[in-house]
Amino acid sequence: MSGPADVALVLIGRNEGARLVAALEAARGQAARLVYVDSGSTDGSMAAATAAGAEVVTLDVSVPFTAARARNAGFARLEETGGAPACVQFIDGDCAIVPGWTGIARARLAADPGLGLVTGWRAEVAPEASVYNRLCQWEWRRPAGPIAACGGDMMVRAEAFRLIGGFDPAVIAAEDDEFCQRLAKAGWRLERLAAEMTRHDAAMTRLGQWWRRAERTGHGFAQVGRLHPGYFATERRRVKVYALALPVAILGSVAVSPWLALLPAMAYPASWASAARGLRRDGVPRGDARAMAVLLTLSKFPNLIGMVRYHLRRLRRAPMRLIEYK
Template sequence: MEACLRSLRAQAGTAAEVVVVDGGSGDATREIAKVFADRVLVHAGERNAQRNAGWRAARGRVVAFLDSDMVLDPGAATEASTAFCQDPGLGGLVVPEYAFGAGFFARCRAHERRLTARGSARFFRRSAVELAGGFDESLYGCDDGEFAERIAADGWTIGRLDAAVGRDEGRLSLGRAFAKKRSYGRKLYEYPQLPRQERRTVDHPSLVTPARLAKAPALTVGLALLKAVEVGGVLCGMAEQRRAQRG
């Protein structure tokens, strides 16, 4: 959390308004947030309800959505602001994502990000967000892509930043990855509404090639194992929740 907020306060050339939405945590999250944020809200709903509470409380014409384990590159806010000023039809901006952390499987995750050039739309024009009605609070999975799809369906374009955002994986292990996806699977089963098929609002080439995979064989094998464990966690969580609901 603190690293995320420090990265927001370190944005060069812009006075970013920082709104933190806390889900009722029992740790020092709110105390840390009060040091760096302009406003701290408490909202016990799921993450999309928290996101909607955050942008509605903010006053800027450009809004960005970050998770607490993310660190934003110093020039990202300025680059985004310039892009929205130059293109009045621009509704959102995809931010490329990289990963970092401790241990072998954190390096595998970083390998995955380098291979896929993965990113999600995180900066939006406020008027585009208002027109779309914010995030769909009935969704738990695929919500980022679904939101960008609705922005594009309203006639806005979706661009892409050069600046990136890093996600801190911490000390990633197979057990931790399984437990996280198991919890995700339980929640995903509780939200059976599936999003519409996502349109490709931003085209970028995949970087996954046999040559790139072969350059880091140990990381490639570790990544395959990590993904298999995560898929297993999701399926396990969904099966557990299905059994619980059936009694």
């Protein structure tokens, strides 16, 4: 491969099919090396990666898969075969890198030795396909500048990665947030650039997919929040209020008077209206803002399920297994 000589790409995936083929094609010419890490695919992903010229790493299926574990394995392959270059771009298998991104990101890291990582903007390839995809599109578009955390598409300084020991393989969701928290605590700064980075294919067309994704998000709130108590504190509090305290208050009020139950119940339309206004301020069209606000209000319930699932697993000392929505 060509691209910046001191940048390598680590692409991770599992049964991504055509999405992986697109990711591999987009990666061509973006870096000096490309490592693909496969987490037990059965759809020909490894053959596709080999045909594209990638170095292929297959994870041991006897150990629970996590994105964190896969990224660590990709970095380890670089270290074992000549050493990781100065910077490593991590990409998920459902993402296609935008031409020119690695050069922009590498130049920014070279200009500021205090930066541990940079990220950019994701965009959905098919936002028109569903309101769930459009919600993802909104989630990805965050302001450029200093950040506390970012998603899994990121360019990381290899020195910083080594210093903190990479990703925590036990974290099954929001592992990128957890990684960023440790990076910042080690003294590195993080930045989002005002540049297009990747095209993401959420491929969510059913409510059940969105619900499972929201469960996974809740699992991340709880697990990463336990590791870094100040992080996700607001999110955890909202979940406890809207998915636990308010339902209990409504049920308790019904026992006294159905009319009394209307008082705590009014918190839900108020939350919806607030979310819709926020989305409109971000430029989301009115109809989409209303539909997306419903999902944001409803999301507290699957979030709570994910949080409870994490704590039950922790108490039983059960493996932290992936919650998949595709």
